[in-house]
Amino acid sequence: MNDPVDANLIAAYLSAHPDFFNQFPDLLTSLSITHPHGTHAISITERQVLSMRDKVHLLEGKLAELIHFGEENDSISEKMHKLAVDIISARDINGLLAVLNLHLREGFAVPHHAIRIWNIPEQPVSDGLKNEVDTQMHPSCGALRHEEAFAWFGEAAAHLKSFAAIPLRGEHTVGLLVLGSEDQNRFYPEMGTLYLDRLGQLIGAALTRMA
Numbered sequence: 116m117n118d119p120v121d122a123n124l125i126a127a128y129l130s131a132h133p134d135f136f137n138q139f140p141d142l143l144t145s146l147s148i149t150h151p152h153g154t155h156a157i158s159i160t161e162r163q164v165l166s167m168r169d170k171v172h173l174l175e176g177k178l179a180e181l182i183h184f185g186e187e188n189d190s191i192s193e194k195m196h197k198l199a200v201d202i203i204s205a206r207d208i209n210g211l212l213a214v215l216n217l218h219l220r221e222g223f224a225v226p227h228h229a230i231r232i233w234n235i236p237e238q239p240v241s242d243g244l245k246n247e248v249d250t251q252m253h254p255s256c257g258a259l260r261h262e263e264a265f266a267w268f269g270e271a272a273a274h275l276k277s278f279a280a281i282p283l284r285g286e287h288t289v290g291l292l293v294l295g296s297e298d299q300n301r302f303y304p305e306m307g308t309l310y311l312d313r314l315g316q317l318i319g320a321a322l323t324r325m326a
Contacts, residue, residue, distance in 0.1 A: 191310055194222045198314075202321050208232065211321055219294070227275055227295035229267035232322060234289070249288045254281040254311040257304040264293050271295070277302040281315040285323025292318065 129135055136142060198218040205211040212230065219225040231238045233245060244263045259265060259278040268275060276299035283290040292315065296302060 194218070195310060195313065198222065199317055202317060205321065208235070208322065208325050211325070215318065225294050225296070227268060227271055228293065229264065230290060230292045231267065232290040234326060248282050248291045251280070251282050254279055254308045254315060256302040256306050256308065259293065261291070264291065267293065268295055279311055281311050283315050283319040283322060285319040289319050289322045
């Protein structure tokens, strides 16, 4: 019995000899292969058409995904712009906090949030927390890394499952904003933090100006 021919050798040969089927044109019409989504046989030409359709569907799916992300980013950018305009218009810290509360709740659908500003005596925080936030270069998402901040949410803390902790910085660190959600997938470790970073910088700059 002859040894079976290695399929890889056949594939390599055909790749190296693209004119093979020009020499044996009848093979194209006589060969048949199994349908990729069934058990019946089809011609090579039909298989190529199906393969192209699958690729088109895949590309259409990727395009739709890109369009969705683009529209989502446009929406967030518009909300950030409106928030920035209102923060710039705020005359004092109380006005800034009122604007932030409104936009987080109605614009970004974040009903649970807490903020602490270092130079406000009515909002005491430990030196340990200040040091933690000072060394935090970017917002952290997922589990709340600052245990002290749990108490800021009061009774709602027991129902919150994901968080975004955002350092507030102007010329230096001036506070911490924590967003909380009852949805454990709302804020997750792998999510992008570009807009959260910008939010922290925006509030931090405004607080620095008002100090």
